[in-house]
Amino acid sequence: MQLEIIDRNRNEWEVQLDRHVRHVVGQTMTLEGRMLLKHLLLQGTIDNGRQFMNEISMDVQNKQIQIAINHQIVIAEQESTGLRRAYFQINPQYRKVLERVLPDLLR
Numbered sequence: 001m002q003l004e005i006i007d008r009n010r011n012e013w014e015v016q017l018d019r020h021v022r023h024v025v026g027q028t029m030t031l032e033g034r035m036l037l038k039h040l041l042l043q044g045t046i047d048n049g050r051q052f053m054n055e056i057s058m059d060v061q062n063k064q065i066q067i068a069i070n071h072q073i074v075i076a077e078q079e080s081t082g083l084r085r086a087y088f089q090i091n092p093q094y095r096k097v098l099e100r101v102l103p104d105l106l107r
Contacts, residue, residue: 017097024071032056033064048086
């Protein structure tokens with residue numbers, strides 16, 4: 001049996017977001033994926049098709065970002081300008097949760 005301590009000041013929606021992020025990022029993604037999310041949090045947006053970090057291959061990057069996209073933690077957007085620039089960004093709904101949870105998951 002696992003005991004979960006819940007802060008009564010947090011609503012149920014925040015608790016569910018926290019659980020979702022901890023499960024996906026902590027269980028499904030690799031350490032490299034967690035590092036990519038941290039980098040994306042710091043940068044705000046990153047062009048699609050560009051290598052985020054030299055230490056992480058494009059193949060690993062694409063697989064890890066796709067996991068985050070599939071779980072709606074990261075969103076892929078396209079600008080409506082003539083250039084059709086595509087980029088990744090953290091889903092605003094998950095930003096605060098990631099900022100709180102990610103440091104624990106990177107240990």
